[in-house]
Structures are given as structure tokens and as C-alpha cells.
Amino acid sequence: MKKVKRRTVSVLVLIAVIAAGLGLYIIRFAVSGDDWAGFASNGNAFSGGRLQEGKIVDRNGVILLDITGGEYSYAQDETVRRATLHAVGDRDGNIGTSAIKMFASELLGYNPITGIYSFDGDGGTLQLTIDSQLNAAAYNALAGRSGTVAVADYTTGEILCMVSTPSFDPENPPEISSDDTSGVYLNRFLSSSFTPGSIYKLVTLAAAIENIDDLFQRDFSCSGSMQVGEDNIVCTRAHGEMKIEDALAMSCNCVFAQLALELGSATMAEYAGEYGLTSAVNVDGIGTAAGRYDLAPEGSVDLAWSGVGQYNDLVNPAAMLRFVSAIANSGKAVELTQVDSFSIFNGSKRIMRSSTAEKISQMMDYCVSYTYGEENFPGLQLRAKSGTAEVGGGREPNAWFVGFLEDEEHPLAFVVLIENGGWGSTAAGSVANQVLQAAVN
Numbered sequence: 001m002k003k004v005k006r007r008t009v010s011v012l013v014l015i016a017v018i019a020a021g022l023g024l025y026i027i028r029f030a031v032s033g034d035d036w037a038g039f040a041s042n043g044n045a046f047s048g049g050r051l052q053e054g055k056i057v058d059r060n061g062v063i064l065l066d067i068t069g070g071e072y073s074y075a076q077d078e079t080v081r082r083a084t085l086h087a088v089g090d091r092d093g094n095i096g097t098s099a100i101k102m103f104a105s106e107l108l109g110y111n112p113i114t115g116i117y118s119f120d121g122d123g124g125t126l127q128l129t130i131d132s133q134l135n136a137a138a139y140n141a142l143a144g145r146s147g148t149v150a151v152a153d154y155t156t157g158e159i160l161c162m163v164s165t166p167s168f169d170p171e172n173p174p175e176i177s178s179d180d181t182s183g184v185y186l187n188r189f190l191s192s193s194f195t196p197g198s199i200y201k202l203v204t205l206a207a208a209i210e211n212i213d214d215l216f217q218r219d220f221s222c223s224g225s226m227q228v229g230e231d232n233i234v235c236t237r238a239h240g241e242m243k244i245e246d247a248l249a250m251s252c253n254c255v256f257a258q259l260a261l262e263l264g265s266a267t268m269a270e271y272a273g274e275y276g277l278t279s280a281v282n283v284d285g286i287g288t289a290a291g292r293y294d295l296a297p298e299g300s301v302d303l304a305w306s307g308v309g310q311y312n313d314l315v316n317p318a319a320m321l322r323f324v325s326a327i328a329n330s331g332k333a334v335e336l337t338q339v340d341s342f343s344i345f346n347g348s349k350r351i352m353r354s355s356t357a358e359k360i361s362q363m364m365d366y367c368v369s370y371t372y373g374e375e376n377f378p379g380l381q382l383r384a385k386s387g388t389a390e391v392g393g394g395r396e397p398n399a400w401f402v403g404f405l406e407d408e409e410h411p412l413a414f415v416v417l418i419e420n421g422g423w424g425s426t427a428a429g430s431v432a433n434q435v436l437q438a439a440v441n
């Protein structure tokens with residue numbers, strides 16, 4: 001009887017392994033299928049390098065783009081058109097990471113499961129995971145400022161909102177000169193990286209939790225500045241005596257600079273790498289811009305500033321969203337996806353101990369109650385960290401606000417970045433509130 005049971009288990013394990021292998025094969029097939037099925041010299045599907053047929057809809061079936069006989073017709077609502085431009089793509093294919101460019105084979109009716117074309121002249125329908133109304137809310141909240149807003153379900157990785165600005169109306173594309181520096185064709189969420197400022201304290205904190213045994217027992221102190229060699233790390237004010245929880249909530253530069261010096265640049269770099277912040281992350285086969293963490297000399301002011309998200313630190317917003325999603329999801333990062341049919345194949349990877357994730361999550365809760373003010377985020381079970389990243393050149397700092405809702409009904413993680421937007425918690429925090437309210441209500 002025991003033997004039979006053991007054999008049954010073996011067979012079940014074997015079946016599971018085969019199923020997993022098949023699943024993996026389908027994912028690879030789906031992703032690389034694009035390369036050969038959607039190549040631009042396919043005469044039936046393309047004319048002059050442009051797709052001739054296909055439809056792109058949002059998660060609720062709202063038409064974002066209908067291509068019939070080479071005629072492009074975008075969403076009815078102008079705000080939706082502007083808010084979904086970078087996800088959908090422009091007629092001339094200038095937005096390299098757009099659905100028109102990246103998912104041409106799905107648009108043509110290529111089926112990633114059977115691998116059979118259903119192309120009969122009508123094309124296929126590509127369903128994106130974004131919600132066009134949520135995108136419109138984010139676009140309005142950015143109010144003409146450059147930046148990006150993204151929201152994802154941290155249990156599935158589905159991207160519900162992905163807006164990049166500046167944008168334009170694809171029905172009436174403006175003349176954009178070749179020496180334009182606004183980066184209007186760039187999807188900032190996928191293809192840019194930025195100085196993180198204080199949101200990077202979450203990374204330094206994670207490394208400190210796992211490497212400094214008495215972190216939570218320690219008494220820290222800040223006099224408003226701290227000398228490192230010939231230079232100084234400065235805070236906005238003297239934060240006084242505090243525990244690590246208060247250091248995060250008050251965003252004390254001196255404490256996090258000190259932690260970076262203690263951890264050393266190799267450990268700091270190791271954690272940035274483990275969290276996917278220094279390499280491209282994969283979003284449906286699109287590799288994002290890589291972030292950066294330079295190894296500064298031990299004991300240097302550069303290493304100190306790197307723990308505060310300054311020095312040469314850079315992060316990509318998608319990689320940041322994946323990182324905060326992992327904190328929300330007990331340390332497991334679910335890969336981000338924007339194509340509805342891909343999300344069922346989406347894998348996850350543990351990038352952080354669950355105890356570390358839980359501790360950081362509680363501290364982000366404290367940031368909201370202690371510093372940002374629950375009244376500024378009514379009804380939201382918000383956990384967040386702000387960043388006000390100095391960018392030099394006399395420009396206003398970049399404003400960041402990242403985090404998630406500790407809410408089973410709305411398991412949403414988000415990232416908001418406003419270039420030269422000023423103060424993180426107010427400027428970007430207010431955008432986050434508007435978008436999350438729209439997502440929840």
C-alpha cells in the first residue's frame with residue numbers, strides 16, 4: 001500500500017514537472033513568437049512598415065486602437081488617447097516599446113498557445129491589462145508635468161495603469177523636431193532611469209535589516225549634518241535622538257548614510273542587484289532601462305550619499321514598482337505584465353525574506369501615519385515612502401512616491417515620479433492619492 005502511494009506521488013511529481021516545462025515552453029514561445037510572426041516584411045500584415053489590421057482594447061474591452069485596412073482609429077476620448085499613447089503606440093511607430101511595435105503578432109491574430117494564425121484579413125484583438133479610465137485619471141493628476149505613474153496588482157503582476165508624460169494626441173500628432181529634448185516618444189516607466197533620492201532608503205533599510213543584528217535596538221542621533229572625511233551629509237533639520245523606524249519616517253539622511261558606510265559598497269551593490277534595480281527587468285519580453293549603483297570607496301562620502309539614493313544612483317520606475325510589489329507580496333516579486341493573455345504564464349521569484357518584507361511594510365505604514373498624514377489618503381490602507389531627489393543644475397528635485405495598499409480587495413502597488421516636481425510627499429503623494437482613489441472607487 002505504501003509502495004503504491006509512493007509511486008502515485010512519483011507519477012504526480014512527474015506530471016507536475018512536465019506541466020511546468022510545458023508552461024515555460026509556452027511562455028518562451030509566446031515571447032519569441034513575436035520575433036518571427038510579426039516581422040515587418042510580412043506582406044499581408046504590413047504596408048510600408050505599418051500594421052494594416054488589428055485591434056487593441058483595455059482590460060474592460062474599451063477600444064484604444066482599431067486598425068482596419070491600414071486606417072488607424074484611436075479611442076474616442078482625447079484624454080484616454082493621450083494617457084494610453086505610450087502603451088498603445090503612435091501611427092509612425094516612434095514609440096519603440098509600444099504594443100503596436102512589440103506585440104504585432106498578437107495584433108495579427110497569432111495565437112500564442114496553438115501557434116496558429118487566425119489571420120483572415122480582420123486581424124486579431126490584443127487585450128492590455130491597463131484600465132483606460134485609470135490611465136486618464138493619472139494623466140489628469142500629472143497636470144502637464146513630465147513623469148510617470150504606474151499601478152500594478154502585486155499578486156498577479158498585471159499593470160493596471162501606465163502613463164508617461166509628456167504625451168500627445170495620436171489622432172492629431174504634432175510636429176516634433178528631430179532635436180526635441182522632451183523625450184515625448186519615451187515611455188519613462190519602461191525606458192528611463194532617474195535619481196531615486198529617499199525612496200532608495202528602502203533598499204538600504206532591507207540590507208541593514210538582514211546584516212545588522214541590533215538595528216532595531218540601536219539609538220541613532222542626528223544633529224542635522226554628519227561629517228564624512230572633508231565633506232558633510234546634511235538633513236533638512238536636526239532629527240535628534242531616534243530609533244530606525246523614526247529615521248525612515250523622518251527620512252533622516254545622516255542615519256541612512258551611516259548605515260551605508262557600515263554595510264559597505266559591496267553589500268549595498270549586492271542588494272541592489274538582488275532586487276533587480278541595477279539590471280533590466282523583463283516586462284512581456286521588453287527589457288526596461290537598467291538602474292545603476294556604483295561601487296564607491298569604503299568610508300567615502302560618495303558611499304554615504306549612495307545609501308540615501310543620491311551619488312550616482314539611478315532606478316528605473318518599472319524596476320522600482322517590482323521592488324515595492326515584492327515588499328507588499330511577502331518578498332516575492334511577480335513579473336510585471338501588460339498583455340492580458342500573458343498574465344496566466346507569469347512567474348514569481350522570491351527576492352527578499354518574508355520577515356524583512358513584513359518589517360519594511362510596517363515601517364512604511366508608520367511613514368504614512370507619522371509623516372504623510374492618513375487624512376491626505378482618506379480610506380486607503382496606504383504604505384509608502386517618498387523621495388525628493390536632488391538632480392543638480394539649479395533644477396527642482398524629482399518628486400517620488402512609491403508604495404502599496406495593504407488591502408486584500410485592492411492589492412495595488414504604485415510608483416509616481418514627477419520630474420522636477422518638487423517635494424515628494426506632497427507633489428507626488430497627491431498624484432498617488434488621486435490615482436489610488438480612482439482605482440479603489
Ligand SMILES: [Zn+2]
Pocket residue numbers: 222223224235236237238239240251252253254255
Ligand atoms: Zn537627520
